[in-house]
Amino acid sequence: MPRSRRDRGHQAPRTEERPMVDARSATTGCLAGVRILDLTQFEAGPSCTEALAWLGAEVVKVENPKGGDPGRTSFRSGPGQDSWYFLLFNANKKSITLNLKSPRGIALVNDLARKADVFVENFAPGAIERLGLGYDAIRKVNPGIIYAQVKGFGTGSPFEDNLAFDMIAQACGGIMSVSGERDGPPVKPGATLGDTGTGMLLAISVLGALYRRKGTGQGERLEIAMQDAMLHYIRVCFAAQATSGRPAERAGAKLASGGNPPCGIYPCKPGGPNDYVYIYTSRANPAHWHRLLQVIGREDLIGNPQYETGLARTEHEPQIDEMISAWTRQRDKNEAMRILGAAGIPAGAVLDTGELQNDPSFEKRGIMQTIQHPACGPFKMPAWPVRHDGAPPPVKPAPLLGEHTGDVLGAWLGLSADDVKGLRRDGVI
Amino acid sequence: MPRSRRDRGHQAPRTEERPMVDARSATTGCLAGVRILDLTQFEAGPSCTEALAWLGAEVVKVENPKGGDPGRTSFRSGPGQDSWYFLLFNANKKSITLNLKSPRGIALVNDLARKADVFVENFAPGAIERLGLGYDAIRKVNPGIIYAQVKGFGTGSPFEDNLAFDMIAQACGGIMSVSGERDGPPVKPGATLGDTGTGMLLAISVLGALYRRKGTGQGERLEIAMQDAMLHYIRVCFAAQATSGRPAERAGAKLASGGNPPCGIYPCKPGGPNDYVYIYTSRANPAHWHRLLQVIGREDLIGNPQYETGLARTEHEPQIDEMISAWTRQRDKNEAMRILGAAGIPAGAVLDTGELQNDPSFEKRGIMQTIQHPACGPFKMPAWPVRHDGAPPPVKPAPLLGEHTGDVLGAWLGLSADDVKGLRRDGVI
Known part of the structure; x- marks a missing residue:
């Protein structure tokens, strides 16, 4: 865009x-x-x-x-x-x-x-x-x-x-x-x-x-x-609690406020401690999911009711995470972020303080x-x-x-x- | 105080x-x-x-x-x-x-x-x-x-x-x-x-x-x-990196900026997901450590060179964590926080959103x-x-x-x- x-x-x-x-x-x-x-x-x-x-x-x-x-x-x-x-x-x-x-x-x-x-x-x-x-x-x-x-x-x-x-x-x-x-x-x-x-x-x-x-x-x-x-x-956690009636829970790299898959970190080459890319598709924009399917070569699933809504994706989160990982594992995190970002999908490499310190863009x-x-x-x-x-x-x-x-x-x-x-x-x- | x-x-x-x-x-x-x-x-x-x-x-x-x-x-x-x-x-x-x-x-x-x-x-x-x-x-x-x-x-x-x-x-x-x-x-x-x-x-x-x-x-x-x-x-992490020359690392409940034991969460009764108390002793105030030894009934270690300085404690962190845990495991997190806090030791129960929502003090x-x-x-x-x-x-x-x-x-x-x-x-x- x-x-x-x-x-x-x-x-x-x-x-x-x-x-x-x-x-x-x-x-x-x-x-x-x-x-x-x-x-x-x-x-x-x-x-x-x-x-x-x-x-x-x-x-x-x-x-x-x-x-x-x-x-x-x-x-x-x-x-x-x-x-x-x-x-x-x-x-x-x-x-x-x-x-x-x-x-x-x-x-x-x-x-x-x-x-x-x-x-x-x-x-x-x-x-x-x-x-x-x-x-x-x-x-x-x-x-x-x-x-x-x-x-x-x-x-x-x-x-x-x-x-x-x-x-x-x-x-x-x-x-x-x-x-x-x-x-x-x-x-x-x-x-x-x-x-x-x-x-x-x-x-x-x-x-x-x-x-x-x-x-x-x-x-x-x-x-x-x-x-x-x-x-x-942590006000989003108070919102989650008001909805669920239970204290908000820990969720690793996902959302304490509840899932909206795909949402999380996906492993990248070469597999170091921060070699992950975060991928998310917005609740408010269904196009993100379709763009993601295209990027990972799964256009065949566009419109498939098993994955078409947030609710359906919540039921199939393990399958979704696996198909995305199959794509990210072939790439390093920066490449993955470049490709996903350019396609209009919210995505970001997990960067460490050394990478940030040495990134010329910040300076x-x-x-x-x-x-x-x-x-x-x-x-x-x-x-x-x-x-x-x-x-x-x-x-x-x-x-x-x-x-x-x-x-x-x-x-x-x-x-x-x-x-x-x-x-x-x-x-x- | x-x-x-x-x-x-x-x-x-x-x-x-x-x-x-x-x-x-x-x-x-x-x-x-x-x-x-x-x-x-x-x-x-x-x-x-x-x-x-x-x-x-x-x-x-x-x-x-x-x-x-x-x-x-x-x-x-x-x-x-x-x-x-x-x-x-x-x-x-x-x-x-x-x-x-x-x-x-x-x-x-x-x-x-x-x-x-x-x-x-x-x-x-x-x-x-x-x-x-x-x-x-x-x-x-x-x-x-x-x-x-x-x-x-x-x-x-x-x-x-x-x-x-x-x-x-x-x-x-x-x-x-x-x-x-x-x-x-x-x-x-x-x-x-x-x-x-x-x-x-x-x-x-x-x-x-x-x-x-x-x-x-x-x-x-x-x-x-x-x-x-x-x-x-995360500027403390950039400080840690400037000191160590390496990207700052994850440290669980401890400090990404480097240890100063005791520093971390200690398990409390009855063992639920948030039944922990955080205990810390300041780098700037050696009295915290002595007060803690008194509270946990280990006055015998006051002045013991194995534990007296931050550096010595870093070398003996597992032993320190174990002796503190032996005390916290006998108490619930609120009791532990009350006792430690009143003794002038920085300490805090890990509270969840439900406990915070229902705590009358906030209202x-x-x-x-x-x-x-x-x-x-x-x-x-x-x-x-x-x-x-x-x-x-x-x-x-x-x-x-x-x-x-x-x-x-x-x-x-x-x-x-x-x-x-x-x-x-x-x-x-």
């Missing part, structure tokens, strides 16, 4: 040589001028503030002078280097160090909060209040602030004081119960839904609150719990970008995947620990170089 | 009887006054516009007069009823019918676009341009519009003309390669990351663009591809809300999980097909009841 080339004139020209990341609006962010005071660590909070940084907000990460965000060092990449993990979740941010065990450090957080539009934290339950930086304290110095928190379990939950990490949220939020082989144990998806999945929902609410605040100056308190956030990503289109990090060297990493006027925003390297302490204390609070030197001497920064 | 009750004064009172959904700001949305013209169907697009609707935008869903969004009927719930699936992804929206095969229908879309702040679509590749509603056409009638599209594969990708659905994106975007048992085939997580995961990222960019537009009036074109969006959710806190749908009756569904000043926004039922056609054509375009009657007679709406 070719589409008109006419409609592409407004986009950056597609050339092999020129990455698309330098298009018009990508260099100016939507959120230019927005100040985020970022007291987050690891992933759930940092993924949220990084999304805001990618859209142009000034995100100032407040870190412990002794080592900073534990994400810098908990996942080692090399001696004395920040981890790749840290680089991935903290691009485009600034870093300042502040000693939160020092009263002057806490006072500086208050001073910075007075100048900020948004305050974000994801400490363990109760920690931010024990520091004297809870919402009631911060809104006293800045009633218009948007104060955003990530919790493991929601306020009012029987588990509100419990610790949580990504995998705990995926267990308690239903994700694992619907992921895995049909008769096997629950699986934790490799995607960090408990962290980044939560961070994205909080980013949406922060942006909604910023939009209102721009008109009214109104502050707001936002809170998201990782367990609660998980329900949002050419700016979906992956290479940063030059002063300590870690060049690193190609996934960028914000939404294209704004043709290109994703450019990625800037994650900051070194305390890289912007002087700059930010100067620009936000008017402190002089001497003031900063004094704070450093006194162990405050 | 108790936290101060003092900091809760600003929230709605916590009583057993009163759900938290009627707190102050929840009834007025952050995005009040924002008009979204929504030409999306199924899930990726609708999940995006629904998030905007939950935050208070006026989302007008444009549907085919003959059956509407195929999501209404592709997943049946009952005769003549909209599917639960549809209800889940279209809450708080309005619905109008417009015949896009009629020139007058297309003209009305243009008229509505002139009045809209945002236009969103997720048709198959090229379809919106063939309708004459591509970006170049729409920005002629409204240069300040934010025009947002969901694609399966990005513009410039070798697969840009291919069809995609959630599972195709999860295959081609790396998610499946890192989900499943260590020696088993790839698994498709029950979470619909390809759809809702993509929709959330687009919502963030729409909101960023709206923020800028409020100041400058500047329009913008946004595009996200489902395949590209998947990379965003009490407004994370799940019951709608009264005029045709489908009462339906308890997950709401937007971020609490704005103490409560998630209230859920209003998804619209009936064309429920708001007259209202919206009147309010946005000034059409009279007679005009609307004429359009209906002529098959335009």
